[in-house]
Amino acid sequence: MLVFDSNLKLKTFLEQNLRLNQSVGFVPTMGALHDGHLSLVKKAIVENDLVVISIFVNPTQFNNKEDLIKYPKDIQKDIQKIESLSSKVIVFTPSADEIYQGKIESQHFNFDGIENQMEGKFRPGHFDGVGTIVKKLFSIIQPNKAYFGEKDFQQLQIVKKLVEKENLNVNIIGCPVFREKNGLAMSSRNERLNPAERKNAAMIYRALKMAKKEFKVKSSKQVLDLVLNVFNQQTQFQLEYFQIADETQLSPCIRKSKHKKYRAFIAVLVNNIRLIDTISLN
């Protein structure tokens, strides 16, 4: 399997090896690959002639130093996981210097307010970092399709906005959340949980499922109170936010409208490890 760590070498390889009408699928990741990532890669393999997977822990999207330092990294293990999938796959593992050319800074974006909700509120600068790296990677790889997991639903909407605003020629594909047996959404950060935390973190998805059930018959404020109450009754998991929002603007749902699609969004801290999840409500 081909592994590139240079922008120019990857770009040149793609230019020289792609025949007319051949398509490139792209799966951007920060490594510590799990089955959720692999499901994106498998989908990309089926839908494209070549697939590029990037593994790059992007410093500009971390507002919290400890989170960046402790982010799980094991490139050799990641490469082994990808290797067996298909010969169509190319891995891109650039350094921060290669990507940022010595200037580790984000571009500032206006994503029409989506960037100020939830993750944007609690992680200042996060979506500028995401927009910056995704734009840079798209410009190197020039994919036809790019695959993003719906666990980071707000990120998915941000990337769609980026494509619209910057007039980029790439099709953004959202893929369903992958869950562990107990319902916990798969995330690279789960590796940092101890066995008890990992087991008990099932309460996050349980709360989301309860929200989905209750949203059919209760107001969004009532659902909010129910979820707050669940988290108030224990001390292991601190609720950072729970928000019911429409899928396009991501602004809080005050009064339900029949014509809108809603989702519940949650962020929880356990022992300084941040977990997020989401569920579609209607």
Ligand code: PAF
């Ligand atoms: O979702 C992620 O892993 C990251 O935010 C992404 C899209 C790879 C950009 O660094």
